[in-house]
Amino acid sequence: MSEVSVAAVAVPGGGLLHEIRATLTVWEREMIRFRRDPFRIVASFGQPLLFLFVLGGGLGSLIQTGAPGVDFKTFLFPGVLSMSVLFTAAFSGISMVWDREFGFLREMLVAPVSTAAIMTGKCLGGATVATLQSIVVLALAGLVGVPYDPVMMIEMLVFLFLMSFMITALALVLAARVKQVQSAMPMVQLIITPLMFLSGALFPLSRLPDWLWWVTHLNPMTYAVEPVRSVVFDRLDIDPALRAVLDPGIVWSGYQVPVIVQVAIVAVCALVLLTLAVKLFARTE
Amino acid sequence: MDVRTDSESVLPRIDTRQEAVRVRGLVKRYGKIEAVRGIDLTVHAGETFGFLGPNGAGKSTTIKILCTLVDASEGTAEVAGLDVATERDAVRRNIGLVFQEPTLDGYLTAEQNMRFHAQLYGVDRASFARRNREVLEMVGLYERRNDLVNTFSGGMRRRLEIARGLLHSPHVLFLDEPTIGLDPQTRASIWNYIGQLHRHEDITVFVTTHYMDEAEHCDRIAIMNEGLIVALDTPAALKAAIGKDRVQISTADDKAAIAALKEKFDLDAQMHEGLVTFAVAEGAAFVPQLFEGLGIAILSVTVNRPSLDDVFLAHTGTTMRDAESREKFNPMVARFRGR
Ligand SMILES: Nc1ncnc2c1ncn2[C@@H]1O[C@H](COP(=O)(O)OP(=O)(O)OP(=O)(O)O)[C@@H](O)[C@H]1O
Ligand SMILES: [Mg+2]
Numbered sequence: 001m002s003e004v005s006v007a008a009v010a011v012p013g014g015g016l017l018h019e020i021r022a023t024l025t026v027w028e029r030e031m032i033r034f035r036r037d038p039f040r041i042v043a044s045f046g047q048p049l050l051f052l053f054v055l056g057g058g059l060g061s062l063i064q065t066g067a068p069g070v071d072f073k074t075f076l077f078p079g080v081l082s083m084s085v086l087f088t089a090a091f092s093g094i095s096m097v098w099d100r101e102f103g104f105l106r107e108m109l110v111a112p113v114s115t116a117a118i119m120t121g122k123c124l125g126g127a128t129v130a131t132l133q134s135i136v137v138l139a140l141a142g143l144v145g146v147p148y149d150p151v152m153m154i155e156m157l158v159f160l161f162l163m164s165f166m167i168t169a170l171a172l173v174l175a176a177r178v179k180q181v182q183s184a185m186p187m188v189q190l191i192i193t194p195l196m197f198l199s200g201a202l203f204p205l206s207r208l209p210d211w212l213w214w215v216t217h218l219n220p221m222t223y224a225v226e227p228v229r230s231v232v233f234d235r236l237d238i239d240p241a242l243r244a245v246l247d248p249g250i251v252w253s254g255y256q257v258p259v260i261v262q263v264a265i266v267a268v269c270a271l272v273l274l275t276l277a278v279k280l281f282a283r284t285e
Numbered sequence: 286m287d288v289r290t291d292s293e294s295v296l297p298r299i300d301t302r303q304e305a306v307r308v309r310g311l312v313k314r315y316g317k318i319e320a321v322r323g324i325d326l327t328v329h330a331g332e333t334f335g336f337l338g339p340n341g342a343g344k345s346t347t348i349k350i351l352c353t354l355v356d357a358s359e360g361t362a363e364v365a366g367l368d369v370a371t372e373r374d375a376v377r378r379n380i381g382l383v384f385q386e387p388t389l390d391g392y393l394t395a396e397q398n399m400r401f402h403a404q405l406y407g408v409d410r411a412s413f414a415r416r417n418r419e420v421l422e423m424v425g426l427y428e429r430r431n432d433l434v435n436t437f438s439g440g441m442r443r444r445l446e447i448a449r450g451l452l453h454s455p456h457v458l459f460l461d462e463p464t465i466g467l468d469p470q471t472r473a474s475i476w477n478y479i480g481q482l483h484r485h486e487d488i489t490v491f492v493t494t495h496y497m498d499e500a501e502h503c504d505r506i507a508i509m510n511e512g513l514i515v516a517l518d519t520p521a522a523l524k525a526a527i528g529k530d531r532v533q534i535s536t537a538d539d540k541a542a543i544a545a546l547k548e549k550f551d552l553d554a555q556m557h558e559g560l561v562t563f564a565v566a567e568g569a570a571f572v573p574q575l576f577e578g579l580g581i582a583i584l585s586v587t588v589n590r591p592s593l594d595d596v597f598l599a600h601t602g603t604t605m606r607d608a609e610s611r612e613k614f615n616p617m618v619a620r621f622r623g624r
Contacts, residue, residue: 018407025404033392103388110354111405112377 022113026121027128030092034129041133048084048137052076052144055202070238073144075246078229079201081156082163084137085130086221089164090192092126093171096281097184100175115282116274119172123274126168131161147235155231162266163224167192169273176280195221200229206248217250220269223262226250230259303330303366305457305489306351310360313346320346322512323360328491328505330456333479335503336493339601342509344493345385348461351491352382365456378406381450385461385493387442391435395426395445398434399452406453413452420448424478440471447478451486458482460492464499476502497593506593510601520593527591527599530568533560534575537582549578560587 034040052073060072099105108118138156141148171188178187196202198212199221208216216222226249233247250257306328313321321343328334338344349355351364353373362369365379389398396417403413421427424444434442443463450458460479464472476499482488492503500506500520507517516523536542542561546552554563565571568588576583 021407022405025401029390029393029397029401032397033390036392102391103384103386104390106354106384106386107388107390107402108405110352110377110382111402112374112407113405 019114019117022111022117023121023124026108026118027125030122030125030129034132041136044084044088044133045136047087048080049140051083051202052080052137052140056080056144070236070242070246071145074146074232074236075204075229076202077141077144077146078156078232079225081134081137081160082199082201082221082225082228083196085134085160085164086167086192086196088130088133089126089167090171090188092129092164093122093168094175094178094184094188096122096172096175097178097181100179101181109281114278116278119169119274119278119281122172123165123168123270126171127161127165130164130168131157134160145236146232149235152231152235156228159224159227159231159263162263162270163221163228166220166224166266166270166273167195169270169277172277173273173280176277195219198222199225201225204246204248205250206245217252220266223250223257223265223269227259227262304328304363305330305332305365306334306491307363308347308351308360309362311347311350311357311362312359313343313350313355314358319512321350321357324509324512324514326507326514326517328457328489330489331483331487332504333483333490333492333502335500335506336491336509337495337497337500337506337597338493338509341511342601343512344509345461347509348459348491348493352380352459353377378453379456381453381455381458383443383446383450383458383460383463385465387446389434389442389446389449392433394431394433395421395437396430398445399430399449402449402452408453416452416454420451421445423451423481424448425474440467443467443471443475444478447475451482451488454486455488457489457491460490462493462495464494464496472496472499497597500593508597508600515600516596520596523596524591524593527595529564529566530591531562531564531589531595532568532571532575533557533562533587533589535560535584536579537584542579542581545579545581549580550574 056071056073056076096105099108109115111118134157138153141153170191174187174191175184178184198215198219200216201221205213205216205222205226229247230249233243236243250262304327306326308324308326311321311324311326312319324347326347336344336347346355350357351362351369353369353376356370364376367376367379369376390401393401399417399421400413403417408416417430418427421430424447426441426445426448429437429441434445437445447460447463450460463479464475467475479490479492480502482490494500503520505517505519506523507514508523509515516526518526534542539556539561543554543556546554546561546563550565552563552565554561556562568590572586572588575586
C-alpha cells in the first residue's frame with residue numbers, strides 16, 4: 001500500500017450559505033437521477049396524450065363549445081398539463097420512501113444541515129423535473145389550437161413550477177408516514193386522483209352542483225390549475241360569454257378571485273406542506 | 286500531519302488526556318424495550334475502540350445516540366468534547382459514519398456519492414478534489430470512481446462508505462459492523478485501512494464487530510450484553526482476567542485419563558473435539574506435572590491461552606460463533622447482506 005499524506009480538510013461552521021448549498025446539492029441529485037433515466041420522459045408523456053386526444057376527442061364531440069374556434073381539447077389542454085405535472089411531482093416526493101428503504105435518507109439526515117434544507121432541495125428537484133417534463137406536452141399546444149406565445153408559455157411554466165412544488169411537498173408529507181415501499185404507489189393514487197378530478201382540470205368550474213362547488217373550491221389544486229387556464233384563455237380570441245362558461249375563473253360568493261391571490265394561496269399551501277414535511281422528517285428515528 | 290513509515294508500530298500514541306467519546310449513565314428505551322440500560326464509557330483520542338456484543342445487545346443503538354441520530358432517554362454523551370444533545374451540528378461535523386445498513390445511492394456514481402457528501406458537509410471544491418482522490422485511492426476505488434454504485438460488489442460498497450466517512454476529516458469515525466458479510470480477504474483489507482488511518486490522520490475509530498479475530502486489532506474493547514457493558518479493557522488484559530488456559534491432550538486411554546485428572550489433580554475434564562480437554566491456570570507450567578503424575582501415556586498436548594472467544598463466552602454466556610450463526614437467520618442482516 002502506498003504511503004500518502006492525507007491532508008485534513010477543515011469543515012466550516014453552518015450558516016445560511018451552507019444551507020443553500022446543501023439545498024442545491026439535494027436538487028442536483030434529483031437532476032442527475034432524472035438525466036440517467038430518459039425513459040421517464042417518454043413514460044410520463046403517454047398518459048397526458050391519452051387524456052388530451054382520447055378524452056378530449058371523445059367528449060369534445062358531445063360537448064358543443066358553441067363557437068367554431070374553441071375545441072374542447074383547447075379547454076382541456078391546461079388541465080392535461082397540470083395532470084402530467086401532478087403525477088411527476090407526486091412520484092418525485094414519494095421517492096423519499098425509497099430513499100429511506102435504501103438508506104440514503106439517513107446519509108442526508110445525519111449531515112450537519114437542517115432538515116428544511118434537504119426537504120426544500122427535494123421539492124425544488126421534484127418541481128424542476130415536473131416542469132421540464134411539462135415542456136414536452138406544452139410543445140403540442142399548436143395541435144389543440146393554443147398559440148405559441150412565448151410570454152404565455154413562460155407564465156404557464158412558472159405556474160406549473162409552483163404547482164409541482166406544492167404537490168412534491170404534499171407527497172413528502174405522505175412519504176414521512178408511509179414506511180413500506182409497497183404502500184407508496186397506492187397511497188399516491190389515493191391522494192392524487194381525487195385532487196385531480198376535483199380540481200377543475202377536466203371540467204369547467206361554471207354551473208357546478210352545490211356540493212361539487214364546495215369540494216372543488218376547498219381543493220388547493222383548483223387554485224393551481226386556474227391560473228394556467230386563464231393565461232391560455234387570455235390569448236384566445238373568444239366571445240366573453242363563452243369564456244364565462246369555459247373559464248369562469250374562481251368566484252367566492254360574487255368576489256372574482258384575482259390570479260395573484262390564487263397564486264398566493266398555492267404558495268401558502270406549499271409552504272405549510274413543506275413545513276409539515278420538515279417536522280415529520282426532522283427526527284423520524 | 287506527520288507521515289510515519291510502515292515499519293513503525295501500528296499502535297497509535299494514545300493521548301489519555303483527551304476524550305474522544307465520553308458517555309455517562311446512558312439509557313435508551315424504545316417503548317417497553319430497554320435497548321441501553323445505563324452505560325458509562327470513555328474512549329481516548331487516537332485509539333481504535335472495539336465494541337462487541339451479541340445481536341440485540343444495544344451496540345447500534347449506542348452508536349446512533351453518539352451520532353445524534355436518536356435521542357437518549359437518560360444520561361449524557363459527548364463526542365469530541367461536544368454534547369450530542371445540545372451541539373448536534375457541531376458533533377456531526379466532527380464525526381464520520383459507516384452504518385450497519387448501506388446508505389449509498391446506487392443510481393449515482395462513486396464520485397457523485399462522494400461529492401454529495403462533501404457538499405452537505407461544506408467541504409470546498411479544491412479540498413474535495415484532493416481529498417476525494419486520497420481517500421478513494423486508499424480504499425482502491427479511484428479507478429472506479431465514475432462507475433455507478435449499483436455495479437459495485439458488497440465489499441466495494443463498504444469500502445466506498447468508509448472512504449466517504451473519512452472525506453470530511455472527522456475526529457471520530459464510527460464503523461458499525463464494517464466487515465459484515467464480507468469475505469476474509471476483504472475483511473483483512475478493511476482492517477488494513479483502519480490500521481493505516483492512524484498513521485495518516487489524527488483520528489479515533491469506534492468500531493463494532495461480531496468477529497473476535499477482528500477485536501484483536503483494537504486497542505481496547507468493550508463487551509456489551511443486554512444493554513449493559515460487562516467488560517472493558519485491552520484485549521490482553523481481558524484475556525488475562527479469564528485466567529485459565531485450555532489444555533487438550535490425547536492419551537492411550539482417554540476414560541482413564543479423565544478419571545486420573547479428577548483423582549490426582551482435582552480437574553474436571555471433558556471430551557471435546559475427540560480430545561481430553563480441561564482448563565487450568567498457567568497451562569504451560571502444568572504440563573511437566575501432568576507427564577509426571579498422570580500415569581497414562583500421553584500422545585500429544587496442546588495448550589491454548591484464553592482467546593477473546595473465551596472472554597466473550599465468560600461475559601455473555603454465549604460464544605461469538607453461536608451469536609454469528611444465529612445472526613445468519615436474522616432477516617435484517619440477511620437482507621443487507623444480499624445487496
Ligand atoms: N427503532 C427501534 N424501535 C424499537 N426497538 C428497537 C429499535 N432499534 C433497536 N431496538 C431494539 O433495541 C435492542 C438493541 O438493538 P441494537 O440494534 O442496538 O442491537 P445491536 O447490538 O446493534 O445488534 P446487532 O448485532 O444485531 O446489530 C434490540 O432489542 C432491538 O430490538
Ligand atoms: Mg447493530
